[in-house]
Amino acid sequence: MERTGITRRAVLAAAATLPAGLALAQTTPWAPARQVRIICPFPPGGAADLLSRALAEELGGVLGQSVVVENRAGAGGSIGTEAAIRAPADGHTLIMGSTGPNAMNPALFNLPFDPARDLAPVSMVATVASILVVHPSVPAATLPELLALLRARPGQLSYASAGNGSSIHLFMELLKSLAGVDIQHIPYRGGGPAMVDVIAGRVAMMFDTIPTAMPHVRDGRIRVLAVSSAARHPTLPEVPTVAESGVPGFEAVGFYGLLAPLATPEPAIARYTNEVAGVLSRPAFRARLQAIGVDPAPGSPAEFAAFVERDRARWTQLVRSVGIRPD
Numbered sequence: 258m259e260r261t262g263i264t265r266r267a268v269l270a271a272a273a274t275l276p277a278g279l280a281l282a283q284t285t286p287w288a289p290a291r292q293v294r295i296i297c298p299f300p301p302g303g304a305a306d307l308l309s310r311a312l313a314e315e316l317g318g319v320l321g322q323s324v325v326v327e328n329r330a331g332a333g334g335s336i337g338t339e340a341a342i343r344a345p346a347d348g349h350t351l352i353m354g355s356t357g358p359n360a361m362n363p364a365l366f367n368l369p370f371d372p373a374r375d376l377a378p379v380s381m382v383a384t385v386a387s388i389l390v391v392h393p394s395v396p397a398a399t400l401p402e403l404l405a406l407l408r409a410r411p412g413q414l415s416y417a418s419a420g421n422g423s424s425i426h427l428f429m430e431l432l433k434s435l436a437g438v439d440i441q442h443i444p445y446r447g448g449g450p451a452m453v454d455v456i457a458g459r460v461a462m463m464f465d466t467i468p469t470a471m472p473h474v475r476d477g478r479i480r481v482l483a484v485s486s487a488a489r490h491p492t493l494p495e496v497p498t499v500a501e502s503g504v505p506g507f508e509a510v511g512f513y514g515l516l517a518p519l520a521t522p523e524p525a526i527a528r529y530t531n532e533v534a535g536v537l538s539r540p541a542f543r544a545r546l547q548a549i550g551v552d553p554a555p556g557s558p559a560e561f562a563a564f565v566e567r568d569r570a571r572w573t574q575l576v577r578s579v580g581i582r583p584d
Contacts, residue, residue, distance in 0.1 A: 298341075305353055305513060316533070364569070386486040388470055388493070390463060392455055392462070416442060417443050469550070
């Protein structure tokens with residue numbers, strides 16, 4: 258016990274003799290020296306872009322430097338992801354990662370990089386649930402009724418997606434696999450055109466995110482049957498989950514989180530992790546995110562990495578078992 262006490266006193270005495278500047282460096286958090294950019298690997302206007310811009314605004318206020326969003330869209334998010342991987346690892350570049358680029362694309366494409374290996378997790382930020390919607394002409398008011406219809410008419414009904422390999426494509430393939438039903442896939446070049454044809458009745462159904470689909474639900478142009486998350490969504494408490502509607506084990510939500518080039522200094526990552534946690538704890542900011550349809554979900558780098566690893570393993574297994582091929 259005495260030896261421990263002596264050691265502690267020695268450490269304290271040594272610390273007291275450090276130059277003032279060095280002692281300050283041990284306690285001052287890392288700070289950016291210039292403008293910070295968040296790469297958004299999708300076009301402006303979508304949930305990833307809106308989330309990136311909302312977070313950039315808040316981070317700029319606490320970091321003392323402006324934070325800008327740079328849209329680098331293309332190849333399902335892979336172009337922006339590669340740009341972040343190749344950026345200088347000096348703490349001034351981040352990327353808004355998400356389900357497609359980080360958990361699905363590695364199973365679908367022969368990429369020259371691996372997001373799990375070549376990017377450093379910074380913080381989980383949010384999740385986003387989807388809803389299963391059908392055209393009003395579909396004679397099913399609930400998901401159990403829809404499943405019964407699909408089993409009675411295998412391959413005769415169709416579903417729309419934002420393209421082969423898109424998240425809403427894989428969500429429906431997961432439903433088909435777990436429920437044992439056959440639905441014809443009609444891929445589109447984006448979720449917007451897909452929804453247009455569901456509303457027109459040319460395609461029977463699709464999964465889409467809550468903020469995108471709900472205006473059409475409220476207008477009566479489509480009908481919602483179930484939500485993709487494990488629990489009922491707080492904005493739609495009356496809508497059952499897919500799992501409770503006869504497909505146990507079904508859960509499919511998108512995620513968003515910040516990552517950085519792999520060799521980014523640990524003090525920089527720690528600063529961003531702490532600041533993001535602080536921003537996500539603010540009630541006004543949480544309400545702002547919920548208004549654009551995403552649910553705040555803070556998490557440490559380790560928690561974020563584990564989440565992505567589980568998600569990636571699940572979608573990789575589905576892609577291989579079903580034989581999904583991208584466009």
